Amino acid sequence: MRAIFLTDNGSLRPQATFNLRRIAGELSETCGEPVQAASLLHANKIPAEQLDGEPAVTLGPLAERAAEQGASDIVIVPFFFGPSRALTDYLPQRMGELQARFPHVAVRVAKPLVDERAPVGLRLAQLLADNVRERITPGIQPKVVLVDHGSPIPEVTAVRNRLAGQLSVLLAEEAACVCAASMERREGEAYRFNEPLLEHLLAEPSFHHGEVVLAMLFLSPGRHAGEGGDIATICAAAEQAHSGLRVVPTRLVGEHDGITAILASRLEAVDAKDVLLALPPLSR
Numbered sequence: 001m002r003a004i005f006l007t008d009n010g011s012l013r014p015q016a017t018f019n020l021r022r023i024a025g026e027l028s029e030t031c032g033e034p035v036q037a038a039s040l041l042h043a044n045k046i047p048a049e050q051l052d053g054e055p056a057v058t059l060g061p062l063a064e065r066a067a068e069q070g071a072s073d074i075v076i077v078p079f080f081f082g083p084s085r086a087l088t089d090y091l092p093q094r095m096g097e098l099q100a101r102f103p104h105v106a107v108r109v110a111k112p113l114v115d116e117r118a119p120v121g122l123r124l125a126q127l128l129a130d131n132v133r134e135r136i137t138p139g140i141q142p143k144v145v146l147v148d149h150g151s152p153i154p155e156v157t158a159v160r161n162r163l164a165g166q167l168s169v170l171l172a173e174e175a176a177c178v179c180a181a182s183m184e185r186r187e188g189e190a191y192r193f194n195e196p197l198l199e200h201l202l203a204e205p206s207f208h209h210g211e212v213v214l215a216m217l218f219l220s221p222g223r224h225a226g227e228g229g230d231i232a233t234i235c236a237a238a239e240q241a242h243s244g245l246r247v248v249p250t251r252l253v254g255e256h257d258g259i260t261a262i263l264a265s266r267l268e269a270v271d272a273k274d275v276l277l278a279l280p281p282l283s284r
Contacts, residue, residue, distance in 0.1 A: 001070050001071050001072060001073070002033075002071060002072070002073035002074070002075055003034075003036070003063070003066035003071040003073070003074055003075070004031075004033055004034065004035045004036070004075045004076075004077065004267070005035070005036050005037075005038045005059055005062065005063065005074070005075070005076050005077065006020060006023060006024040006027055006035050006036070006037050006038070006077050006079055006263065007038050007039065007040060007059050007076050007077065007078055007079060007091075008020050008039050008040070008078075008079040008080065008219065008220065009039065009040055009041065009042075009080070009084070009086050010039030010040050010041040010042035010043045010058065011039070011042055011043065011220065011222035011223065012042050012043075012045060012046060012222075012223070013046075013221060013222045013223060013226055014046050014050040014051050015220065015221040015222065015226055016039075016043070016220040016221060016222045016226075017037070017039070017043050017046060017051055017056050018051070019219075019220040019221065019254055019255070020037040020039065020079060020220060021037040023037075023079070023254065023259065023260060023263070024036060024037035026260040027077070027260055027263050027264060027267070030260055030261070030264045031264055031267055031268075035077070036062060038057065038058060038059040038062045038063075039056065039058055039059065040058060040059050040086055040090060040091065040094070041058060041086075041090075042058075043056035043058060044056050044057060044058045059076070059091075059094070060094050060097070060098065063095070063098055063107075064098055064101065064102070067098065067101070067102040067105050068102075071105065072104055072105055072106065072281070073105070073106050073108070074095070074098070074105055074106070074107045074108070075108050075109075075110070075267070075270055076091070076095075076107070076108070076109045076110065077110045077263055077266055077267050078109065078110060078111075078112045078113075078266075078276070079113075079219055079220075079254070079263070080112040080113065080219075081112060081113050081114055081124075081148070081156070081159050081160070081217065081219070081253075082112050082113075082114055082116075082151075082153075082155060082156040082158075082159035082160075083112060083153070083155055083156065083276065084112075084151065084153060084156050085152075085153060087109065087112065087276060087277075088276075088277075091109060091277070092277060092279070095107045095109075095279055096279070099279060099281070099282050100282075103281060103282035103283040104281050104282075104283055105281060106278075106279065106280055106281045107277070107278070107279040108270050108275050108277070108278050108279075109275060109276045109277040109278075110266040110267055110269065110270050110275055110276060111266055111269065111274065111275065111276045112266075112276065113259075113262055113263075113266070114159045114162065114163065116155070116158060116159065116162065122166055122170070123258070123261070123262055124163060124253070124262060125163050125166035125167050125170055126170065126258070127253055127256045127258045127259065128146065128163060128167050128215050128217070128250075128253065129167055129170040129171055130256060130258075131215060131216070131250035131251050131253070131256060132144055132167070132171060132174075132175070132213050132215050132250055133171075133174065134250065134251070135213050135248045135249075135250050136174060136175075136213060137211060137248075140210075140211055141174065141175060141176045142175060142176060142210070142211040142212060142213045142248070143175065143176050143177050143179075143206075143207060143210065143211070143212045143213070144167065144171060144175045144176075144177065144178040144179075144212070144213045144215055145178075145179055145180070145181050145198065145201060145202075145207075145212060145213070145214050145215065146160065146163060146164040146167055146178065146179070146180045146181070146215040146217055147180075147181045147182070147183060147198050147214055147215065147216065147217060147231065148160045148180075148182060148183065148217040148218070149182070149183050149184065149218070149224055150182030150183050150184045150185045150194045150197075151182075151194070152186055152191060154193050157182075157193050157194060160180050160217055161180050163180075163217065164178055164179060164180035167215065175213075178215075179196075179201070181196050181197060181198040181201045182194040182195070182196070182197055182198065183197070183198055183224060183230060183231060183234070184197065184230075185197060198214075198231070198234050198235075199234050199237070199238065202234070202235070202238035202242075202245065202247065203238065203241070203242070207245075208238070208241075208242040208244070208245050209242060209244035209245055210244065210245070210246070211246050211248060212245065212246070212247050212248065213248050213249075213250065214231070214235065214247055214248065214249040214250065215250050216231070216249055216250050216251065216252050216253070217253060218231075218252045218253065218254070219252060219253055219254035219259075220252065220254050221252065225252055231249065232249075235247040235249065
C-alpha cells in the first residue's frame, strides 16, 4: 500500500494550507488515488478554528501515521519550484527518522515543478504568461518583472532565471521587457546572485514609471505574497515614491488551474523511477 502526500514548506497563514488542500484534492481526482496535503513545517501551529476546524498536521507525523496503518511506500510530491534545502536536506533527514521506526517503508520524492536536467519544457512558463496576460492593460506594452522570494541556493535562483528567459520569449510581442527580481536576499557577496531586489529595480529610472506587471513566482498566499504581505508593502512604497508608477501583481502560480497537470506528471514519473530522491527500505 502506498500513501501519497503533496508537500509544501509550510506557512503560518491559513490561506496557504487551504490552497495546498485544494490542489491535493484536484491531484487526487486527476491521478485516481488519495493525495493528502502535508506541509513540512509551520502549518501545525495554525489554530484549528482558522482551518474550518480541521487542524493541519505536518508531513512527518502524517507519514508515520500512514506507516502505522500499513503503508510501505511513501510518495511525496513537492509543491516547490526547485531543489530547495527543505527538499535536499531537511526532508531526507526527516524521512530517515521515519525509516528508523518503520524500516520496511520505502520513501520516494518526486521532482519539483522545474527540473533543470530534464528536456526543455514550457508548461510552467506558459502558466506565468497566462497570469501576466490577464493583467495587461489593452494597448499597453508593460514592463514585466518575475519576482520570487529569493533563495540562498543558486540552483533555485537558476530556476527563476530560466523561467524569466522563457517568459521573455512567450511575451515577446506583448511586453516591453521581462526581467527577474528577488523579494529579499541574505547579506554578503555570496548571495549577490539574488540581485536585483524588487525594491531596487522599481526605483531604477527605466522602471519607476508606467505600468509594471509583477509576475508572482509564488505558489500559495502567505506572509510574503498574501494580501497585505511583504510584496504588497514593497510595491506600495514604490508607487508612493514614484507617482508615475503603477505596479500590477498577477495571481499566484498555484492559483492557476494548470498547476495540477504538472504535479500529476511528476507523480506519474515516480513509477518510472524519475525521482528527486529514493530511500529504499532498510529491511524487507
